[in-house]
Amino acid sequence: MAHAPDVPEITPIELKERLDRGDVPVLVDVREPFEQKIADLPDHDQHRIPTGDFPHRYSELDPDDEIVVYCRSGSRSAWAVAILRQRGFERAYNLHGGVLGWRSDVDPSLAAY
Numbered sequence: 001m002a003h004a005p006d007v008p009e010i011t012p013i014e015l016k017e018r019l020d021r022g023d024v025p026v027l028v029d030v031r032e033p034f035e036q037k038i039a040d041l042p043d044h045d046q047h048r049i050p051t052g053d054f055p056h057r058y059s060e061l062d063p064d065d066e067i068v069v070y071c072r073s074g075s076r077s078a079w080a081v082a083i084l085r086q087r088g089f090e091r092a093y094n095l096h097g098g099v100l101g102w103r104s105d106v107d108p109s110l111a112a113y
Contacts, residue, residue, distance in 0.1 A: 005082040009096040010068055012105040019044065025066040025091075030054055030080045031099070035072060039099055039110040051076045054083065063089045070095035070102075072113070 018024065019042065027046040029036060036048065049057045051071070058080070061067060067089060069077040077094045084092035095101065103110040 005078055007078050007081040007085060007094050008092075009074075009078075009094045011096050012102045015068060015095060015102075016106045025068045025093075026061065028061065028067055028069045028077075028080070030069060030071050030076050035113070038113045039103065041070065041099065041102055049080075051080065054080050058083060058087065058089075061089070063087070064091075066091040066093075068093050068095055071098045073100050074098040 015025075024044050027041065027044050029040070029046045029048050030051045032050050033048070040046075047060065049060070061084070063084075067084065069080045069084070069092065071077040071080075074094055074097050077098060081092045081094045097104065099110065100112065103112060
């Protein structure tokens, strides 16, 4: 993966506000399982699709849903959002800054890695 593509994003603050009011998009975590054990967003039945599996498993997602994809820093998730957008998922967004952005802007108690 080279430079992260330019894709639509949602900020950690925007996502937190939505989660707090019960407006929960489909969350997709594209990190590796070992990363998920280190730090994660609050549980909202996230889909766990590691980046390497994403090209064959994105079809598990509904193109009509609003989807927020995240990773550690936002690069891998931007790549995944680009794939989704190319395949007609018009409501797919990248979490700006990923888990590190969430830690910085929302929950500093998360482990940094």
